[in-house]
Amino acid sequence: MENAAYIAERVRNIADGQRDLPGALLPILHAVQDALGFIPEAAIPIIAEVLNLSRAEVHGVVSFYHHFRRQLPGQHIVQICRAESCQAVGARALEAEARAQLGIDYHQTTADRCITLEPVYCLGNCACSPAVRVNDEIHGLMDAAKLSALLAALRSQVVEVR
Amino acid sequence: MxxxxxxxxxxxxxxxxxxxxxxxxxxxxxxxxxxxxxxxxxxxxxxxxxxxxxxxxxxxxxxxxxxxxxxxxxxxxxxxxxxxxxxxxxxxxxxxxxxFLKQQQRLTFARQGLVDPLSVASYRAHGGLAGLGHALGMTPQAIVDEITESGLRGRGGAAFPTGIKWQTVLNTDAAQKYIVCNADEGDSGTYSDRMLMEGDPMSLLEGMIIAGLAVGATRGYIYLREEYPRAGRMLQQAMNALREAGYLGERIGGSGHRFELELRIGAGAYICGEETALLESLEGRRGMVRVKPPLPAIQGLFGQPTVVNNVISLATVPVILERGGAFYRDFGMGRSRGTLPFQLAGNIARGGLVELAFGATLRELLYDFGGGSRSGRPLRAVQVGGPLGAYLPEAQWDTPLDYEAFAAMGAMLGHGGIVAFDDSVDLREQARFAMEFCAEESCGKCTPCRIGSIRGVEVIDQLAADPEGNLALLEELCETMTDGSLCAMGGMTPYPVLSAVRHFPEDFTAERESDDSRESV
Missing domain, CATH: 3.40.30.10 (Glutaredoxin)
Structure with a gap:
């Protein structure tokens, strides 16, 4: 319950703070996801009320954009570029490697909640394809061995438990 | 020392x-x-x-x-x-x-690498703000005339004459007009927008300020894709630096003019690179394509007259205002004037940005600049212009890089992205991906795109069952998508699909289905 109250308060503060921006919905959704890691179901009626929209309208926007998540992701988000430039130099094999090593498919999170795997269509790193994005960092000239080492490094990082 | x-x-x-x-x-x-x-x-x-x-x-x-x-x-x-x-x-x-650098003709990217991207003093020392200086002493009509004279066409891919767009906005009376920069560079194989925003962001900002003066707009938005976090940080810092130096906000450059600029971040939707979907997204809605007319130049953002231009178009404005429309027009060929920053990508030995006047050939770019494939195997197909661009076989690599010459062969230059594939590529798989991508990214507003793309994947998957019949069906489906779609997403997905079928028919035959030797060679 405490958590629900916290989420409601955070979302309301964010929405109130940006309600006067022209076209405020996307900036608000970005801010909510940056703060909470995802857009909780409970955020939708609050944002709708603040912006004087229907819940359906807010839900429609959240579900339209690939970037907005409705589930809490793992600690790290790993995106494999699936677009043509990366396909030309082995992206399909890279996707297979990531799936096999993590034992998950796209839009899934490892059981230890460490990594969420997502597809992405172009990271603008096409001169040095294939590309992989880990959180806000982009890695170029990837191959199976480099990806494997990168994923292993993410999973061996010490997680602080408080 | x-x-x-x-x-x-x-x-x-x-x-x-x-x-x-x-x-x-x-x-x-x-x-x-x-x-x-x-x-x-x-x-x-x-x-x-x-x-x-x-x-x-x-x-x-x-x-x-x-x-x-x-x-x-x-x-x-x-x-x-x-x-x-x-x-x-x-x-x-x-x-x-x-x-690789010496043989280029850099106009838009002249400062790239030389300048400190976040220093106004460095920007000015390399010719920055000279174009704005001229523009501040000109009438709005004279600025638009200079752009029209230059022959600049929209670098985002549609190649619409920038001067005509600006003239329409200038001629439309409204209390509020907008300049919107389309920085939703989603085409695979393209990265010139990103490079410019990270390496010389002030050129883009200066171009937007000049556009504002030209059409009488006092507000601008940059719609940047979420996949470009570094470009976002650079733009924000460059905006802060220009504001501090007195070039954004009230009384820009000491004049009586005002221009406010805001950075907005997209949320991972390819369709938002389409200008009307982008405007919907900026207004806080799903990125659904609008029916045109009305043109955004007349009823755009929040219903007001709006210039929507790509990053490279806007970043080219300062050099045109600095050196004159005639100077820029003297580069290029036919109706394609000036330069285009081509981007070498995919299976290429020397990937990178090559800014050249229109008129060079793909072969020069692929071999003289790009050095052939990265894998060392022969190049087989080249996709030009992003995921909606055609796959070109070697027989077409000597066509001059010019908007009209490419259109004449059922292809497009688009945003100048060039993705090279070696002989391990399976064009059937690439055609299937084009349909799959369209299904994934379609806004869903029109049926040919929303349903056609899904049917396209199915037909390609069932090719083996009845090659002749299903290829005929695929052609017919592509015709429906081309003629019946609301925007380029559904309307141009047939480009990569049909070019693959026409130029690489061997990849679509039943024998090729079972031929997996290609994988192992």
Missing amino acids: SAITLYIPGDTTAASLGADRVAQRLASECRDRGLEVAIVRNGSRGAFWLEPLLEIDAGGKRIAYGPVQLEDIPQLLDDGMLAGSTRPPQCLGPVEDIP
């Missing part, structure tokens, strides 16, 4: 190859050795196979070293890199003498 200036790109691709770590390590190594250095995070020159590419300012000449790996740093310092020594094997000599 004054500090030695070192340049290490802060560009995404340079960083993806370790430039940030090289910069940190160099700073600490120099500190340990008591050497005084100033490190500038410049933009990449665009010769990406040489990144991380480091430059030393040696007596006014920039000496390049690359690619520089972390472990090379102590030896490079021992060998006198800071004095511009040619001893280290990584030394490439004066950066402007690197053939």
